[in-house]
Amino acid sequence: MKSTYEKKANFWIAVDWGTSHLRYWIINREDGKLINEKSIPLGIKFINHKNFENILVNEFQDYLLENLTIDILCCGMIGSKQGWKDSGYFSVPFTPEFYKKLVFVKTKNKKLNIYIVPGLKQSNPPDVMRGEETQSLGIIRKYNNFDGVICFTGTHSKWVQIVGNEIISFETFLTGELFQIISEHSILKQSISTKKIDINLAKEYALIAFSDPHKFSKNLFELRAKNLIDNLNSSEILSCLSGLIIGLEIAGSRKYWLGNEVILVGSSPMVDIYKLILNKQNIATSIQDSKDISLIGLKDIYKNLN
Amino acid sequence: MKSTYEKKANFWIAVDWGTSHLRYWIINREDGKLINEKSIPLGIKFINHKNFENILVNEFQDYLLENLTIDILCCGMIGSKQGWKDSGYFSVPFTPEFYKKLVFVKTKNKKLNIYIVPGLKQSNPPDVMRGEETQSLGIIRKYNNFDGVICFTGTHSKWVQIVGNEIISFETFLTGELFQIISEHSILKQSISTKKIDINLAKEYALIAFSDPHKFSKNLFELRAKNLIDNLNSSEILSCLSGLIIGLEIAGSRKYWLGNEVILVGSSPMVDIYKLILNKQNIATSIQDSKDISLIGLKDIYKNLN
Structure with a gap:
């Protein structure tokens, strides 16, 4: 006591x-x-x-x-x-x-x-x-002996592999943070005055980065050039930027999702971009809300504590 | 007049x-x-x-x-x-x-x-x-009918193709700017307190990003994890970061350098990383100082003006 x-x-x-x-x-x-x-x-x-x-x-x-x-x-x-x-x-x-x-x-x-x-x-x-360890436990309990891959989308997006109720391995991508610092501190900030995302444009650019991830830093400058030459507007730039960064992540996490069903943890509209790209690769996805599974994880820990 | x-x-x-x-x-x-x-x-x-x-x-x-x-x-x-x-x-x-x-x-x-x-x-x-248009002219004049590729390293690194004294096409990468904003504004800034670069470590990480450019945003977070787990120090983190961003650029500019000799415009030690990676791909390189070729370009323009 x-x-x-x-x-x-x-x-x-x-x-x-x-x-x-x-x-x-x-x-x-x-x-x-x-x-x-x-x-x-x-x-x-x-x-x-x-x-x-x-x-x-x-x-x-x-x-x-x-x-x-x-x-x-x-x-x-x-x-x-x-x-x-x-x-x-x-x-x-x-x-x-x-x-x-x-x-x-x-x-x-x-x-x-x-x-x-x-x-x-x-x-x-x-x-x-x-935090994601508790959410992973939430997924394991919710799915009752879950085997598979979880993607926790967010500031530091995480891909986690679960086998036999064990957390086997994971990888973190700087996704949300790259989006924030590039939109707030790079040359693109001069062209960004909104927080509105056009989800269809974001999906289009996610596919571009997914196909050609090595072009990432060129594609970033191209948004600035499109703003100067083609008058690409503020919301369009932000949407393209979010798509490019998510597409880069999905290209880099292939060894996690290939051949697996993926549980995507996050909320619309960002999680819809992951769903689209993965489904196009014939990867089945389901979506979970992060706060629901945090609570399931914490409840499970507390139940066993007492 | x-x-x-x-x-x-x-x-x-x-x-x-x-x-x-x-x-x-x-x-x-x-x-x-x-x-x-x-x-x-x-x-x-x-x-x-x-x-x-x-x-x-x-x-x-x-x-x-x-x-x-x-x-x-x-x-x-x-x-x-x-x-x-x-x-x-x-x-x-x-x-x-x-x-x-x-x-x-x-x-x-x-x-x-x-x-x-x-x-x-x-x-x-x-x-x-x-600015690089004037420097390109400087290279054309200096080499007397230069045909080939120029890489202007820097904040907005540029790859330029010259054929028959004409500037044919170019691509810009956000290289130097990404380095600056990630080191100053991302989670890595907590671990960075120096400006010292270990060039050998930078070269090693440039090769990592060159081979696996799709892992870029994962490799960024990994530097933070290495700081927490393996005590990777401030100068090492900065060196790895610079290497990763340059390796990403060289992976993305392949269609410019493949099969061409490349003139690298920039100064040590950064330009040495480009030289190493390109030479490993059997691409011959030579190095020019940006201020020298700016002056040659400006002199040529002025000569024709009068």
Whole structure:
């Protein structure tokens, strides 16, 4: 028993605390039903001086009125060096029995029982993940003995292979981040004044980069030239850019998707680009929402913890 | 005669005015000898309110004492929309007889005769250049009827094909700019605190990207993972990054260099990476300094102007 209070609240809190967002679910301990859920733009990059405890105490003040301890199970970048407490990494291949490996965080407020899920690392090729290990567990549980490949689309897009309920290997692509820094900091920024994506144009350019990935940095400058010569407009440039970067990723992840069914984790319209290109290669896909599977993963870890 | 003064100074000024630097040469009109030369970090991106004339008047004040006109011939981004006066583009294929196509710029100070060299554009694939057209002319003149391929390494690296003294086609790669924005704005910036490049490591990673260009955005994240797992240090990360981006460019420019001798325009150590990879493909290379060939090009244009 980590707490000075003997009795536990009749709920627990699942937290996915990432770089840009804090998402949480308050869950009834008896019947597993959802009491409340919320996503707020208070990711770890916005929190100064490791002020994580104060953020939670402030957010959950209504639930902290009684002298009861509350279990809070966190996954994501909160367990990184830049987060609350470095929860370390476990090496793949890895059977996701995280409940045996959770890291406990000491708090001033003795009502809080904070646990953080560790990340995963891979030696060859070197790679790391935080958050997707819990989502991978969510997929394994949801599909009941899932064997196959998951693509977590996003800032650092990840391809993960699961065999016999084990996380076997994974690879990360800088997809979302390349999109952000090229649109905000390169010569293209002069031509970009919108966030609107034309999904059909994005798909067309994803196919171009998928077919000729070696032309990537030439295709980037060509967007600037098309802006100057052909008056390619702001939304068109942004759409072409997003397509080129996703097409490059899919060309580079071939050894993961070839011959496999792929579960795509993400939301429209970006995930539709992956679906189109993979389906064109006769790869079957299904789509899952990242927050749903985070919750399934966290619930599974918590069930085994108690 | 564009000026109110009838007599010309016994010198003229050649100017390569780019995005980051203003480089100029003061040349004796009689014997072509160099009177003075200078490169100052006053590229067009640092000049507000189109204050170009004041910059020149201030820089050349010692030469403006007598009532004589001075011819100043400029190439580079000074002729862009963001520059002094948009000097337009001519379409490839193009015989570089720029002296017939120069754009004259009106000035308050009637001693200045400012001419700007136009840029070049290409419709298919869309592309533009400013400055390299003058450098291409420099190469054509220096090699006396040069047929072959030139690679202008740099921020926007350009591959140019010359046949029968004509600029036939070209392609631009975002090489130097990708290096800058990824090292300054991506997740890698946390691991980069130096500008030191280990050229051997850069060459190794250029070969990796050249062989597997489709892995580019995966290889970028891998540098971050290697920093976390294998303690890859700051200089090593920067070296790998530079290599990956140059290798990607060389993979993408194959149709230019395959079966051709390539003149590489640039300076050590970056140009050595291009040389190594191309030589490994049995492509002969020679290296030229960009400022030397700018001057040859500008001198040739000026000679024909008068």
